[in-house]
Amino acid sequence: MHTFPRVTVGIVMALMCACSDLAKGTAGDAGSPPRVAGGDGGARPETNAPLEGTATALGPTERGVILVHAATFPSFRLCFENEPDALPQPDATVMPEANVVGVEVGSAVRLPPRETAPGRVFLFEEALIRPLYAAFGGTGSEEWTCGKLLKSPTRSDDAILLGSLDAPLSQGVHLLVVHGCPKSTAVRTYTAAECGAAYSGESTLTISDTVLQGTARASDELPVQVVHLSQALETARQGKTLTVSFGKLGGAMKVVATDPPLFGQPAAPERLAYAPDATAEYATTGFRVAYGGGADAGTLLSVEQSLARVQKLSSPRDLPQNYYAQASNYVLLMLGDPAPKLADGGVDDDERRGLHLLAVPVIEPRDAGADSGPDAGAVVAAASDGG
Numbered sequence: 001m002h003t004f005p006r007v008t009v010g011i012v013m014a015l016m017c018a019c020s021d022l023a024k025g026t027a028g029d030a031g032s033p034p035r036v037a038g039g040d041g042g043a044r045p046e047t048n049a050p051l052e053g054t055a056t057a058l059g060p061t062e063r064g065v066i067l068v069h070a071a072t073f074p075s076f077r078l079c080f081e082n083e084p085d086a087l088p089q090p091d092a093t094v095m096p097e098a099n100v101v102g103v104e105v106g107s108a109v110r111l112p113p114r115e116t117a118p119g120r121v122f123l124f125e126e127a128l129i130r131p132l133y134a135a136f137g138g139t140g141s142e143e144w145t146c147g148k149l150l151k152s153p154t155r156s157d158d159a160i161l162l163g164s165l166d167a168p169l170s171q172g173v174h175l176l177v178v179h180g181c182p183k184s185t186a187v188r189t190y191t192a193a194e195c196g197a198a199y200s201g202e203s204t205l206t207i208s209d210t211v212l213q214g215t216a217r218a219s220d221e222l223p224v225q226v227v228h229l230s231q232a233l234e235t236a237r238q239g240k241t242l243t244v245s246f247g248k249l250g251g252a253m254k255v256v257a258t259d260p261p262l263f264g265q266p267a268a269p270e271r272l273a274y275a276p277d278a279t280a281e282y283a284t285t286g287f288r289v290a291y292g293g294g295a296d297a298g299t300l301l302s303v304e305q306s307l308a309r310v311q312k313l314s315s316p317r318d319l320p321q322n323y324y325a326q327a328s329n330y331v332l333l334m335l336g337d338p339a340p341k342l343a344d345g346g347v348d349d350d351e352r353r354g355l356h357l358l359a360v361p362v363i364e365p366r367d368a369g370a371d372s373g374p375d376a377g378a379v380v381a382a383a384s385d386g387g
Contacts, residue, residue: 062363065111065169066212067103068333070179070229071205072194075102075126078178079159081119084147088124095126100136102126103178106335106352108360114169121207122150122159123178129158162207172211173362175331177229179263180204188343193235208263212331212362221273222246222324224332225266226257232337233355234262237291240300244334245288246272249304253288274307274324282308282320287357289334301338305357314359323359333358 067090069076075095077088089111095104103109103126129149132140149155162178169176181195183203192199210227217223226244228234233242242260247253256270275281286306292299310332311323336355340348348354 063113065174068108068177069103070177072181075104076123077102079122079146082116085145117168118165120164121162123162175210177208180206196231221271223269223271224256225269226260227266228260228262236338240291242291303355310357310359330359330361
């Protein structure tokens with residue numbers, strides 16, 4: 001049996017900005033309806049509120065996949081049933097603080113479009129299949145494709161079915177979010193507080209797909225959308241008012257969203273004013289996530305993160321004034337638990353499991369650079385930079 005360390009889940013916010021430190025997308029048409037895959041293997045179409053405004057040259061013609069780790073599970077790689085000759089995805093993106101590929105705790109990875117419907121989606125714990133690949137110190141060959149893994153009488157036991165994606169991921173930018181909890185075992189049990197009220201000890205791991213859309217923006221504004229993906233935060237607030245705000249840290253802020261629904265669709269964006277050339281303000285302006293008991297009860301949780309910190313965690317080699325300069329959609333992932341705990345009940349001080357924000361570009365500039373490898377992936381890491 002395997003002990004699964006706790007991974008937390010997040011809130012996603014779409015910011016209209018750009019990132020030169022991430023891999024280039026490819027051209028295509030946008031607008032295919034998003035679909036959500038459940039643990040029963042079925043998929044249902046979902047609607048997504050498009051951003052208002054005029055589409056840019058970068059916008060609807062760009063396409064790709066953003067894969068988000070929002071589950072109570074270790075680092076993973078995915079296999080798509082209809083891509084038997086491919087390696088588990090990602091196959092080239094190195095995880096933060098590790099010289100191996102996969103989707104790490106508190107991170108997201110960009111993948112290229114999938115021209116055919118992925119079909120059933122299987123999750124493999126990265127550590128369990130790492131020994132098969134010589135490039136990462138294993139004794140096996142590089143021939144362990146998804147087809148071989150899923151047909152192996154021993155390796156197939158490690159595959160966890162997340163659901164099915166029955167339409168191609170080739171039109172628009174798809175936000176794929178892996179969330180839920182694995183089955184409880186004698187070694188590691190999970191609770192409704194971690195996994196939601198419906199959790200009864202059986203696996204609720206699943207994958208959802210939402211299509212993100214872009215629009216034009218002025219150079220001095222950041223249009224923001226909020227998508228609530230944090231089960232840990234939802235449990236902790238216990239029905240109290242949850243707000244996401246933007247402005248001067250420690251001061252009065254503009255409310256961006258109030259009580260966004262858990263795993264719900266994004267509302268129309270709020271366009272936030274900021275000063276792109278005022279470099280000092282990137283350290284003093286940012287976001288606050290808070291919940292409280294009402295006007296008389298006070299605030300019970302308040303977590304702030306500056307624009308500079310968001311940039312540093314998301315793209316360490318960039319600078320804030322460049323990072324937010326160009327017209328491109330971002331999802332701002334609020335990942336982590338307000339009070340993360342280790343399996344033995346102690347305090348977990350891993351910042352990737354605590355509450356933190358990462359920014360991932362939805363639409364990338366056409367000249368963002370060459371592909372970084374077979375999966376053209378780019379990781380957005382919760383790096384321990386001390387900033």
